[in-house]
Amino acid sequence: MPGFELIFITRRLNRTDLKSCLKRTGELILNSNGILRKIENLGTRGLPHKISSKIPGQKAQTTGNYFVYHLDVPPLLINEIHKSVRMDTDIMKVHFTEKTNKVADDYVCTLDDEHKPPMLRPSVQSLFRQNEERLRKSKKVISRDNE
Template sequence: MPSYELAMVLRQMSRPEIVSVLKRTAGTLLDRGCVIRKLENLGTRALPHKISEHGIVHREGTYFNISFDAAPTKISDFMEEFGRDIDIVRRRIFKIEEPEEFQCTLHEEMLPPAYRKDVQEMIDIAKRKQKRKFKYNSGLDYYPFQK
């Protein structure tokens, strides 16, 4: 199962209410077969701009990140479910990409940029994307696109 991260902004509430919202959210994830890896509280702070959600204007919120593993088909269900929750002001689910394995040697780093393998690949990509230019010496006596 792929890994995902749920970034949530909860409305400003007391601590017991926040705990109940988190239990409800985590319970929804667990009921649908997810495995919760990490729950992270990022604190209460002012929102970057006022947000109107469920008919209420919010200026402050509590930020949380929940890392979990789930089937890709369940993600849209989670977004719909959390969209109906009046305590959640904003929610977004991101897929966590595994970083690529990159190995570099001192010899490769000491080469001038034009001789490095990754720079050579970028030059090849740029050459493939260039448009072909009209050659005046194409065998025709005239420029064919002139009126």
């Protein structure tokens, strides 16, 4: 199956609604016999222009959450997935692009770790351990110099 990127912008949502929107989109891909390789959160950004809401009575959106899904799906299902994602009221814009290079097969998704507070993330904890080790080594050097 060829690789694609699904790029989409969601409305500004609270954490639980955003999580359910991302889960719905991911499940749609998986139910279409696709493989979801990676999810990238590009953050909350201002939109280049106001986008009117699909929900009647809501004001136009000026900011949104940007996401990229790296996926492998049969090319015949791209239009079906695109139509289904566009029907979601939480998603404002959707775009598919074909990838020229694929995500490595040994890539590990760390989305759950990224949602943790910084002090609980393994990457931050390893930085603290590295810093403590560096400080211990520098104290040994200082104590040798003082002797």
